[in-house]
Amino acid sequence: MQVDELLKPFPIKEFHPFPRAMLGPGAHEMIGPEALKMGFKKTLVMTSGLRGTDIVHKIVESMKYHGLEVVVYDKVESNPKDYNVMDAVALYQQNNCDSFVSIGGGSSHDACKGARVSVAHDGRNVNEFEGFNKSENPQNPPHIAVSTTAGTGSETSWAYVITDTTTDPDNPHKYVAFDDASVTSLAVDDPVLYYDCPVDYTAQCGFDVLAHASEPYVSRLNFPPSLGNALYAIKLTNENLRPAVWNGQDLPGREGMMYAQYIAAQAFNSGGLGIIHSISHAVSAFYDTHHGLNNAIALPRVWAFNMPVVYERFADIAQVMGIDTHGMTTVQAAEAALAAAIRLLRDVGIPERFVDVTQDSYSKNRLGQGPTKYYEQHKRIVGDAADVDRITNHVLGDACTPGNPKECTFETVRPVVEHCMNGDLDDLLG
């Protein structure tokens, strides 16, 4: 049977916009001049603080040198919470700011995108904009997004992800908002800023890239403009993630991952995601674990789950992962891609099951300062039947799930979640 016959059709596709971008070593030096050109006068900088680095200090001082007034909100948490967004909105309004700069990974960019949307609606709560294109006023403040990780792609995508803490703490809700009005005004990707990214985050963010690239390549949206970018981003990740992790100051590795993350985000921006991301969102909703880590653990299981409906696509992935597929059947080539992903995961030292995740991988309110206030009572991942059930239910409600190539029901997805929790990756290998 043909792949297309098995996929639920999405007959009308939509191509979502990208912002301008400046990419390459030294690009962060352009933030001040570019902000001036865009008319910034008083800017709210949103960041997690990036403590242990001097990145925020240097960028803020550079902006001041160029004559800009700067206010800093440096309390964005990993898996940004609605209160982070609304605290930043209040600071923006109190100081009569006119523009935003976000510095960090996806958390800082996403919180900033949410804040811009809120500001454009007189400070209405960000949670009111969950869903697709919920902005009623697209005229929100300009935003320069400066990435310090190679993973998120948020600096160039139309998505932002927020944890809604107003819901029942026993049934937390993390959502994706897709909004063309949230697209930034300028993306800045400078691989030199990645030098300070810790080894574990570098690896985990790299698997966010592999998820961003592989999900649109097999998505039921099957959007041709995304397919080339998706494959090339997988190729770049396979070639560059190991060197970037093994030597944080390997410029070719860091620059390769910079392009991989940028290109992968542009692939999923219109090409869709799938249940790697849905599982990732669900686990961080309940446990506040790192998005890239969650993706890395989910990715091999979801590839194995989806493979029977898209063997040809996974055979393509094998080729760009450097496997000589001559003489292999399509199924053998697809399975070789899965084996290559598992090798990559092990080579960069990522935990293989959610129950193996150590306390260090749970998000902190500040680097090294304990759990966020919303998660103080939450325990480590247990992976028991109740845990698997509630995470499966969250997966089924996620905005990324409809793009998954294989039909998702509670009965089909639950074993995938169960395997993420407790299963042995070697079981997936033929």
Ligand SMILES: [Fe+2]
């Ligand atoms: Fe992601």
